[in-house]
Amino acid sequence: MIIRLEKPEEYRAVENLTREAFWNVYRPGCTEHFVLHQYRNNPDFIPELDFVMEEGCLIGHVMFSKAELVLNDGSKKPSWTFGPISIHPDYKRKGYGLRLLQYALEEARKLGVGFLCMEGNIDFYKHAGFVLASTFHIHYHDFPKEEEVPFFLAQELIPGWLAAQGIEEATYCPPKGYFVADEDPEAFEAYDATFPQKEKLRLPGQLGYDGVFLESGRIVLRPWLEKDAAALYKYASDPEVGPRAGWPPHKSIGESLEIIRTVFHSDTTWAIVLKETGEPLGAMGYMSSEGNLLPSREGEPLVGYWVGKPYWNRGICTEALQLMLDHIRKTTEIKSLIGSHFIDNPASGRVMEKSGFVPTGETCVDESLAGSDSPMRVLRLEIK
């Protein structure tokens, strides 16, 4: 493994590496490669601290930037930050990132970099000597001074550097160079389009993640919210809807609210929202089939759905099911799904068949469901 300075002829390859490393990690897609690209000509960029890591091919990169600390009297003192730091996805979680960082920090110290601030996960960066910046009375811009900012970290590379500069307390704002993609989204999009196409996904663990949002032509699948209680009641109180799916009609908005807080409080249950109206008009989801009487395979999830009656027979449920199946295929290891419908509810069977489900030939009766005197037809979708 070699760590050395980056060469200008490697810029493009390193920016692509950065893109691979950050793609869908903190947000759908990423912009870090554009930040790096723009920094090349930025006076804050430090070419002597612009390292790549090789293991047969390029597998890592880190850059440093000049930054500023603002003292309480408004005066400014120079300091430093670093990032993006990238390790190719195939080499992550093998210790390469820490080795690259430790090397770069040592080189930075030798160059006289006395104090670094950065945003990151303390559980990782503590191994490279970082602590919460509040330890040094350094505050993060946009946050109240008294607030502990858990992702705002710092390190005195040269012990006593802050005191030697007369800095007892200060505020840090990342340099402008880190905001280029927000400032010029069109330039970013044009630049990103020069790379191979990659799909942007909203995934658990990303910043601001608050559920999976899925979108297709007419609809959005999004988590149910408490404010949806009245809309849910409007459709779920209809005696034509719930009993067809095996549940009794809702009797009050309070009951609908309770369902949102319990049954619908799941990463795999979505409100079907028609873009045109913004209103939830049905539900789509999958759940464990354990404990019901279906002839399911071990661990095989069960699909469930319904749509408010005014919206029936417009292909909305099929669109929602296909959207969810697409998401399942891309983000899970689920091998097959099971579904069932009462024999006297053929529309539901059509929704599954149109999405690739095939009847297993079995019928069953589930006494735990409303309408349990009616037998159900079983269908299965093979995925992998």
Ligand SMILES: CC(C)(COP(=O)(O)OP(=O)(O)OC[C@H]1O[C@@H](n2cnc3c(N)ncnc32)[C@H](O)[C@@H]1OP(=O)(O)O)[C@@H](O)C(=O)NCCC(=O)NCCS
């Ligand atoms: C079942 C349900 C979700 C379908 O939603 P939807 O948005 O109307 O479904 P789609 O428009 O995508 O597809 C419905 C299909 O059923 C067909 N269909 C409707 N009524 C039918 C009937 N009586 N017999 C046979 N097919 C019928 C439609 O023609 C359409 O198929 P097509 O596109 O081949 O013409 C909706 O009727 C519903 O919410 N019912 C109450 C709850 C429920 O039954 N949930 C499922 C429990 S298993």
